[in-house]
Amino acid sequence: MRMLTKIPKQFYFFLSAIFILNIIQSSFTQLIFDEAYYWYYSQNMAWGYFDHPPMVALLIKISSYFFNGELGVRFMSCVLSAINIILLWLMIDNPKKNDYIKHFFVLIFSMTLLNAYGFFTLPDTPLLFFTSCFLLTYKHFIKNPNAGMSVLLGIFMAALMYSKYHAVLVIFFVLLSNLKLVQNKYAWLAVFVALISYAPHFYWLYENDLVSIKYHLYERPNGAYSFEKYTLGFFVNLIAVFGLTFPFIYKALFKTKGNNLFTKALIYLIYGVILFFFISSFNRRVQTQWIIIICIPLVIIVFNYMLQNKQALTWVFRLGLINTVIIIYLRMGLAYQPLLFNFYYETHGNKEWAQAIEDEVGKTPVVFENSYRNAPMYSFYTDGIPTFSLNNYMYRKNQYSIDNSEERIRGKDVAYISKYINDSSFSYEREDGGLYKGKYIPNFQSFRKVECIVKDTEITLNSDENITLKVFNPYKESIELSKLKFAVTYMDNYKIPKETLKITPEAVDPNTAILKQQDTTNFSFHLPKTKMENIGYFRVVISENNLYFGLNGKPIPIK
Template sequence: MLKNLPRLFLFLLGTILVINLLQAHFTELIFDEAYYWYYSKKLAWGYFDHPPMVAWMIKGSSLFFEGELGVRFMSCLLSASTLIILWMTIDHPKKKEYVPHFFVVAFSMSLLNAYGFFTLPDTPLLFFTALFLYVYKRFIAAPSVILSIVLGVVMAALMYSKYHAVLVIVFVLFSNLKLIRDKYAILAVTISLACYAPHFLWLYEHDFVSIKYHLFERPNQAYDFNKFTLGYLVNLLAIFGLTFPFAYYILYKSKPKDIFSKALTFLTYGVLIFFFISSFSKRVQTQWIIVVSIPMVLLIFNYIIENEKTRKWIYGLGIANIIILLYLRVGLIYEPLFPIVFETHGNKKWVDRLEYDVWDIPVVFENSYRNAPMYEFYSGRKAISLNNIQYRQNQYSIDGSEASVQHKRVFYVTPYTRIAGFAYPLPNGDLFYGEYIDHFESYRRLKVILEKDELDNNLDKTFKMKVFNPYEVDIPLDKLKFGLAYLNDYKEVRDIRKVAASPIDATILVLKSNDTVNFTFKLPKTKMEEPGYFRIGISENDLPYGLNGNNIKLK
């Protein structure tokens, strides 16, 4: 395959690969990368926030290198492979005359550039989107059983990368609805579902926790035009940088000439419109729309080959984009060059200081799936995140990690309570505080179950709930206290109150292993005028209330 690539193409590709490898080695991890590195320590078919592809990639990287490059090596290879696949997808007879233009188009896109070395779920999403389009182009030209199998496997890999991948598949399908009755397409979907079955099984075994969180439990905010819709429009500019006027002009001027170009335009417009509509209900993160970079590289490059004036503008502005991006990339390593304190700055320093104080004592971070894996990565010491009612669930909530620190002496770190003697500054200026707990014991997997997901907002009414103990040990009830968080209509915690919960059977003093105890409780008074939801948490040994119950709608 590489033999058919122009020498200039290979030279520029090799240059970019070397730059990305050096960047990957010398740049400290960002918090999400540390979190996904934590995923990779225990490979599975799924994780709380995402499908498992990003964890598999990091595990693969660790087989070759240690440190940051041991997290990012596969990302660098996939990024280079993405460029090769995009080039192979283009069949314009003059493409070899414009190799530098191709690299300027691709390398000047901000997130496509950044994900050349960062390891995030979007990295494999970009690669498999490019591969999906490449295989699809050959599939529609000459469908066969072999191509159906390959297409099915690639679609599964897409979905193993990120749930947003469903948009890629759906919008390409919308561009060619005849596929619904095509036997080869049906075979491809069947193969894809079969390959994805292990993740479906994982979701089932974990009570569809990922789907529930992303669709129903995720906190939101009241609609704000500046933060939501205007913010989304700014993101549309950011992914293309200085070339954005010409990029969207080319998208507008690109009229589908065949089934494949129709797929490119449907995919691009579909994703942009989908998230534009979403921006009226939630904040749209920039990386959610990054997938349009793949079809846009193809559309822009094919267009500028035929249009000299636009080609000159794209080339000039693209080089300017690249200069800015390379400057910022150096700033990721050398902090004084970057305009703000970024996630890649100063993490080794705060980790070193904390490790110096606690040495090999496990660290329990309150409500921080970001700091816990960052500390563990750079110190090599055990750390977990203990999530409470003010926060959200994450991988630490479902993987049983608390078992590794049970009944041990731990250093408990919190950003909320000032504790004399131990204060640690983060690079962004925030402080967190710590104290030793000699005999740590938590029961965050206790499950509070209410029969209904909607209750009357009546302070005088008595309600029933069950508490299930999934642990292998019995738990004395006197170790447990109950609290209730009131949330607004956007599922943001606004008030936390104690709850006087009593066992229906007053003779029960112990919550036995793998057993349930029934309680009664009343809703406590709140300063909130009209709370939208509540959820119940359990405090064990006077720790903050946990995330033990689901959000219950108040009517």
Template sequence: MRNQFPKIFLYFLGFFLLLNLIQATATQLIFDEAYYWYYAKDLSWGYFDHPPMVAFLIALSKVFFEGELGVRLMSCILGIGTMTVIWLLIDTPKKKEYIPHFFVLLASMPLLHAYGFLTLPDTPLLFFTALFFLTYRNFLGAPGVGNALLLGLVMAALMYSKYHAFLVIFFVILSNPRLIRDRFAWLAVLVSLLAYSPHLWWLYDNRFVSVNYHLFERPNRPYEFFDFTLGYFLNLIAVFGLTFFWIYKAAFKTPAKDLLTRALLFVSFGILLFFFISSFQRRVQTQWIIVICIPMAVLAYRYMLEHEGVRKWIFRMGLVNIGILMFLRIGLVFEPLFPVVYETHGNRTWVQKITSQAGEIPVVFENSYRMAPMFEFYSGNPSFSLNNAWYRENQYSIDSSEARVRNRRVLYVSRYLPKGDISFTMPDSTLFYGIYIDPFRSYRKLRTEIVNIPKTTGGSRFSFELRNPYDFEVPLAELQFGLALLDGYKQIQKVIPVEVISEEHQTLIPPGESISMHALFPKEPLDNATFIKVVISENGLRWGLNGKRKELE
């Protein structure tokens, strides 16, 4: 170990671990972390937005600590684990002469910095990407059953972290087509599929809800060059900060002299190309390309060791990056130092404002899968996100959390209410009102699917199926139906109420069954709608996300 990890390396590693543990303890959660904490309250092989690795990490952290560190402990460990594995990936004795340069390079990368203590799906994605390259290198050096088994397990862990991991595996295979004829490579694939099968079964059992959402259901908007494509190029700079020029230069100047280097280059440029093409369809978020930090860190450090000028510039500009990032890290805790109001600011305060007025009753947040878990984390009281037609589905749409608040007295919180029984202001000055509802009854899991669309819609009759997935009867009298009009980007334009009757003139929807319903299309024009779907309002609540889209001819 002493040969692999000199004392100064271990000192740096220990410093970053201590720094991240302190940061993890002192910093309030961001909204996404609270959402993944909510995942971990009910461990499963899958969740609406992501595979389950992030929930497993939080569940393990909670074994040892409470509060914020009980969410982030494993991220702190994986953060230094990622640094360690990247170090092992660099095969040259010369690396020991420039250990401070190594840590400056890694610590200057903004998101690599952040994912050293924040618990997000990208945290395990980065660690297992680094580990995947290490096991792949070992596999190349000594292909056999043992290394194939290990490679397969790491690939499964990578896919359990985030679906984007598929791109890493795909581009590595693309870099080495001979793997197609390697029986040990196929053994690795088989092992990974077996290890990943619980999540695949979960997807099947949940109607591939995650895949459908990410690939087909996610709303979009018209192409905007400045926000989509130009924004993508700005993200390429943001990933590395002030060192971006020399890091990209190192990648472009590195020849593919061996299979590992070839894999590093294929993953780096393959992902950059993939999301460049994607930028012509939708806005690319910075964290989507974060995985390139692993191969590019290896390529850049290798290049630094051989080119003194680049080494000096990355070290200098890296220190500036670190100075800025350390200032921002302090600002995450001490609000006046941060340039803007951020998610880690004031969460305990707004939660306390609600509980001081509402007590311990459950709180239902309209259209906020972010506020609901944050409230529950800091208050300990039950919460629920009621998602309507103008929002999106999330974990609250598919789990059993609705049952915790149904038929109870709740506080219903929304930014769209004109007034309320209580009010509070978020740190960003957004005003929210809350009203008491007793009893609260929602049936957001009801599903509708249009069966037929006549060629002439105005005033014509159409049919749809209404499915009740609950284990109890749902009264039709509590439901109102509407026809939602969507544009070509799947954005709702408006909802038109429609009168419906059931085929058998039923008044109740039996548990676990579907009934046929009929309605008339509105006589008014459909405003050039591209898609339509039937949505439901229960007991006066805003229209839900019930319907399956149907394209108009």
């Protein structure tokens, strides 16, 4: 508290202005699709979710206790971002800093994504906050390691990992900068506290067959390497996160030496993250927000450099003001689309299309095929009308694949919305050109959790070898085989579906007519012949009640 009272009043004036701006922005800007998805997380609190750990859901749940609507999703993001600015200020030791408060705020506000995560509620929001908590605690820990500081450090390490799996990079590179910690008993105490605190999520992963880890490591969509899209795009992102100030941002980094353990940790963290994602860019497209974590240590390094270099101080302030004007204009455009000259972003028109569909279908539950984005957005803007994302083999699994949302609409009359519908009963065209086509399905039945299990060994394409197939029915009721159709989907080396061919597996027991509840039934089949080339994988898929084939089996490599 003593440190907080030493902060000048001018600092709190700027901080209050940013906090109020973020509150106003949050209230008048519609959700983006990822926020709606994480709002859906928060409707059923758990220790983990398909794509991410649970911290983002917790923030939304807490926000909902204070407000409704969009602010009920974003309030805690506004709070954390304000506290984060204070934490960054406390990590700067230069005695001249109180004379350059406005320069500090221009530096922070001009960083594009750091600005956006001041109100958007995404996993990176708590990741940024707890990175600052972790670094500030580490700064005090290396000066005076003790049990209390160790416990606090361990708690923040766990909080980082509860925010986003990328947090492991923060912890790893900071520890790598000070290998003597291996001999420090208080460092080991911090690790122990972190592991104990993180144990509930470890258990959730175990209970859910490591679904999140498997998705991020093996099942994320990918494509053929492209220098322009992947590696060059990565370097563009390194510029985009800082806007016009980027030359001075990186010059400050290059000029800063690791003369003490804390500065060394900041440098290791920045270069480590950049190197990690540079290497990753040769395998997949690096999303801009993945590298946002470098903004935290760079604020400290750059501001310290500005205080020592008048030219940098002047130019970062000038260019930062230009960035700020552009960012404020774009933020206004997020809430009021005409400012963006007919450019439609995710924050535009969601209430309108949700209302239009509700006007058509009333309170009927809605099934969106291949859209974990539209399903929660519709539910949010229609006061919780039940929705479900039915994922077929041309899409990917998500939270709807592992939770109980399918049970909420099973056996009910539903409105079914899909781009694959030819005989639509209704449709709605969004202002940005998106088209929703729908029809009504009575007594809706889907069994997307049925698993097709094939031994994970390479199988020769177009061979006649007999393949064993185990089909597990996790439901509490039996499923008639007559309602199911089986197929094999061939995929290229990037797991993109190329051809789907029907098969008729033979049951080991010829009298088999049902898949028994919560039981495994054994079959055998042959891979269907194909003329397709460059086939890398296949998966066994099931269509129930004439729906599109699902994602029932995992990709199996083909020779």
